[in-house]
Amino acid sequence: MNEPATLQERRRYYREEWNVKKLPDFIKEGMEQREFGFDHLGKGPNDRYRIFRSLEYLKRFMRYKSPFAAYCSVAFYDKPFKRADWIKSELIFDVDAKDIPIRTCMCDNVCEVCLGEAKEIVSGLIDTLKGDLGLKDIHVIYSGRGYHLRVLDETVMKMDSDIRAQILKYLVGSEVPRSEYGTEGEKYQLEHFSIPFGYPKVFTQRFKYAVLHLTPNIEMENISPALFKKVLKNRTYLLTDEWGLFRKNIGPINYKKLVKEIGALNMGLVDAKVSIDLKRILRLPTSLHSKVSMKCMEVQNIEKFDPFKEAVPKFVYERDD
Amino acid sequence: MVSVAFLNPLSDKAEQIVRDIGDLSKIYDKNSDLIHAVDTSKSQSMSDNQNIPENYVELAIKRMEWYIKKKNDKNYNYKDYAFLFNREITRFDVVAFFILAQAIGIKFNSNSRESKLFVDLQGNIIEERLEELSISERRDVCQKILDELILQDNVKWTFLEEILSSKKISLHELILDKGEIILDKEDFLERFSDKISHRNPERMYELLIGDPVKELIMIKMIMQKTEDYVKKVNEMSQKVEPHPYLLEVGEKISKILSENIKYYTTSHGGMKGFKLNSEAFPPCIKLTLNGVESGNRNDAIVLLLTSFLSYARLYPSIFRDNVSVKISDVDPELKITQNEILPLIYDAAQRCNPPLFDDDPQEKLNITAKLGFGVHELPEIKNEGESKWYTPMSCDKIKIHLPALCKPDKTCKKIGNPLSYYKSKSWQLNKQGDNKEKSSKDKDKNNVDKSKSDQDNVNKVINPSPDKSVKNTKEADTLNGSDFN
Numbered sequence: 001m002n003e004p005a006t007l008q009e010r011r012r013y014y015r016e017e018w019n020v021k022k023l024p025d026f027i028k029e030g031m032e033q034r035e036f037g038f039d040h041l042g043k044g045p046n047d048r049y050r051i052f053r054s055l056e057y058l059k060r061f062m063r064y065k066s067p068f069a070a071y072c073s074v075a076f077y078d079k080p081f082k083r084a085d086w087i088k089s090e091l092i093f094d095v096d097a098k099d100i101p102i103r104t105c106m107c108d109n110v111c112e113v114c115l116g117e118a119k120e121i122v123s124g125l126i127d128t129l130k131g132d133l134g135l136k137d138i139h140v141i142y143s144g145r146g147y148h149l150r151v152l153d154e155t156v157m158k159m160d161s162d163i164r165a166q167i168l169k170y171l172v173g174s175e176v177p178r179s180e181y182g183t184e185g186e187k188y189q190l191e192h193f194s195i196p197f198g199y200p201k202v203f204t205q206r207f208k209y210a211v212l213h214l215t216p217n218i219e220m221e222n223i224s225p226a227l228f229k230k231v232l233k234n235r236t237y238l239l240t241d242e243w244g245l246f247r248k249n250i251g252p253i254n255y256k257k258l259v260k261e262i263g264a265l266n267m268g269l270v271d272a273k274v275s276i277d278l279k280r281i282l283r284l285p286t287s288l289h290s291k292v293s294m295k296c297m298e299v300q301n302i303e304k305f306d307p308f309k310e311a312v313p314k315f316v317y318e319r320d321d
Numbered sequence: 322m323v324s325v326a327f328l329n330p331l332s333d334k335a336e337q338i339v340r341d342i343g344d345l346s347k348i349y350d351k352n353s354d355l356i357h358a359v360d361t362s363k364s365q366s367m368s369d370n371q372n373i374p375e376n377y378v379e380l381a382i383k384r385m386e387w388y389i390k391k392k393n394d395k396n397y398n399y400k401d402y403a404f405l406f407n408r409e410i411t412r413f414d415v416v417a418f419f420i421l422a423q424a425i426g427i428k429f430n431s432n433s434r435e436s437k438l439f440v441d442l443q444g445n446i447i448e449e450r451l452e453e454l455s456i457s458e459r460r461d462v463c464q465k466i467l468d469e470l471i472l473q474d475n476v477k478w479t480f481l482e483e484i485l486s487s488k489k490i491s492l493h494e495l496i497l498d499k500g501e502i503i504l505d506k507e508d509f510l511e512r513f514s515d516k517i518s519h520r521n522p523e524r525m526y527e528l529l530i531g532d533p534v535k536e537l538i539m540i541k542m543i544m545q546k547t548e549d550y551v552k553k554v555n556e557m558s559q560k561v562e563p564h565p566y567l568l569e570v571g572e573k574i575s576k577i578l579s580e581n582i583k584y585y586t587t588s589h590g591g592m593k594g595f596k597l598n599s600e601a602f603p604p605c606i607k608l609t610l611n612g613v614e615s616g617n618r619n620d621a622i623v624l625l626l627t628s629f630l631s632y633a634r635l636y637p638s639i640f641r642d643n644v645s646v647k648i649s650d651v652d653p654e655l656k657i658t659q660n661e662i663l664p665l666i667y668d669a670a671q672r673c674n675p676p677l678f679d680d681d682p683q684e685k686l687n688i689t690a691k692l693g694f695g696v697h698e699l700p701e702i703k704n705e706g707e708s709k710w711y712t713p714m715s716c717d718k719i720k721i722h723l724p725a726l727c728k729p730d731k732t733c734k735k736i737g738n739p740l741s742y743y744k745s746k747s748w749q750l751n752k753q754g755d756n757k758e759k760s761s762k763d764k765d766k767n768n769v770d771k772s773k774s775d776q777d778n779v780n781k782v783i784n785p786s787p788d789k790s791v792k793n794t795k796e797a798d799t800l801n802g803s804d805f806n
């Protein structure tokens with residue numbers, strides 16, 4: 001990762017490279033209903049309750065102040081300057097590469113490997129948002145250290161925290177699907193991997209991803225070292241979707257344990273606090289993430305996106321070292 | 322053929338029935354058709370004339386009584402109320418439903434426990450009525466009702482917003498595809514047959530969706546409609562003078578409810594209120610009492626501590642008893658609430674960093690609201706029921722909302738809610754205390770010591786030694802949230 005940006009560099013960025021017109025449309029429209037916040041000193045955003053009635057005002061502010069970090073609310077208000085009279089909020093999923101529970105890189109901040117993994121996770125979440133939940137108007141933002149998924153579909157913007165938490169659990173696969181089904185008194189065993197649609201399928205995908213990315217340093221509370229070893233040894237079956245064999249080899253009781261544990265781990269894929277918070281402020285796309293000297297920006301094509309090519313501001317290339 | 326109105330009193334059919342009968346002035350008249358329908362109900366017990374409703378109002382009251390008894394009375398006998406499950410009663414039942422809904426809507430707030438009880442009752446009665454039907458009747462009537470409730474061919478999951486938010490159904494229990502909830506068999510086969518291998522798709526439909534999910538959605542939707550209806554009546558009643566008969570029924574309901582709830586809850590000792598034993602508080606509550614940093618501050622005080630302390634002090638068995646109580650059932654003049662509970666909450670609020678009410682004075686109103694007294698500065702009897710008396714959130718929820726406060730210890734392993742922790746731990750501590758007492762020769766002295774140590778504990782809560790106060794937030798503020806990526 002890059003060195004933090006100096007005040008000089010920030011000024012250069014906002015005067016020479018940044019362009020207020022490049023703000024994504026979803027921010028520009030209804031901008032006057034959002035609360036803005038700024039961090040001028042690199043100590044957290046304590047300049048809050050700001051509003052901008054036009055792009056011109058925002059442009060001048062950014063040029064003049066060149067803030068360390070800029071944020072705007074996910075919420076729309078009638079009185080954004082008081083954070084009052086809430087109208088609606090974007091639905092947010094925040095995947096921070098540093099906080100992914102299962103990473104193969106073992107770096108202590110973020111690196112190309114975990115950012116790549118974050119990208120993979122985000123793609124999975126988008127598929128489920130669109131395919132299962134049928135949501136539209138989804139935007140992916142590279143935050144500087146991971147990705148923000150911002151959903152502006154009108155059908156979800158007014159939803160409360162409780163439903164948002166449920167959506168989150170559905171997306172990340174944290175609830176273990178039941179494996180017993182019954183009609184009229186008879187019980188049938190039906191494991192998630194034999195149900196190729198709906199939530200069981202989502203869970204199967206997340207479970208597979210997690211198991212295939214497990215590294216020996218990951219601690220799982222209820223999984224003994226012996227079982228952990230067994231899982232690593234047998235996980236190649238998942239590559240070919242031989243679930244039955246995988247389950248048989250580690251044993252059905254162990255399998256149950258594993259499924260539960262992975263479900264709990266998956267809860268950490270996305271920062272839940274961000275998703276349930278209706279009044280949070282999020283880093284403003286196009287602004288500079290000064291701590292790592294990268295641009296926060298909207299990503300058009302997540303498959304092709306490479307932050308180290310597209311999100312590096314010019315001044316970084318011109319540094320001496 | 323069973324009428325949809327038997328299950329859904331808000332269907333067009335049912336409305337037709339009510340319109341035909343119309344006149345409110347007749348609801349107290351003795352109705353021989355009704356009596357006949359009751360008399361001829363299968364397995365109806367006739368031993369007690371008290372059991373037989375003779376007019377619409379009595380039938381309405383019987384409906385409430387049935388549900389309260391069924392929930393609380395160990396000697397509840399289905400046969401006393403068998404007529405409620407006789408389809409011949411439909412046209413009277415529908416009228417009784419509307420009498421109840423309107424009386425409740427007029428007299429009580431839409432968040433009151435009376436309204437809640439009524440909605441639950443409706444859900445329950447549908448469930449039991451379904452049990453009385455044959456499989457084919459059941460399927461048939463459920464389909465008809467769903468067709469009426471769901472006008473478009475497919476239901477979007479977002480359509481169930483309120484049901485999801487109230488946790489009546491979880492999102493992951495539904496089969497979703499492209500935003501739609503899959504209920505219909507043909508639709509299911511069309512979408513998924515290709516994907517299913519090694520199994521029979523029809524069988525899979527039966528197992529995964531079939532009747533149970535459809536019935537669940539049907540019931541929850543009718544409950545939601547009932548709730549909406551009561552709310553509408555409540556709003557209307559502010560503008561239009563209600564019929565005196567309905568006011569009277571409202572009075573009756575209020576009376577049987579408070580009598581019954583008092584009776585059933587005190588009979589197993591749930592209702593006295595207990596002195597707080599701070600030693601038995603779970604780790605998350607202890608941390609909160611010590612003051613919380615800005616990140617978790619508002620939620621910790623308003624959402625967690627307020628409901629925890631009020632229930633722990635007034636009604637720790639709420640989860641076991643599964644009744645709906647209000648604070649005034651236990652603390653009729655709100656003396657305990659005002660003199661014991663609120664000071665503890667306010668004190669913890671001001672111990673936060675920065676002190677809660679300095680930044681957010683309106684949080685006082687939110688605390689009042691969480692106790693069930695609406696959005697007001699202080700709890701007052703006259704506002705009770707404007708909001709719900711919130712039960713403490715579950716450990717699962719705390720782990721999401723306030724992860725920094727959850728520092729589980731041994732007792733936490735056995736419980737799912739801080740209040741259950743408190744109950745189980747106080748019980749343990751009491752037992753230990755008793756044992757100690759038995760082994761001690763000087764009983765009296767011991768008792769004195771014990772009450773003194775209780776006092777100490779409360780003092781400890783009120784004045785925790787500053788060195789013990791824990792800084793336990795690492796991240797951004799939820800309410801004033803921000804992202805430090």
Ligand code: SF4
Pocket residue numbers: 603604605606715716719720726727728729730733737738739742
């Ligand atoms: S497990 Fe529950 S009771 Fe224990 S500290 Fe965590 S939230 Fe509190």
Ligand SMILES: [Zn+2]
Pocket residue numbers: 103105106107108109110111112113114115
């Ligand atoms: Zn890394």
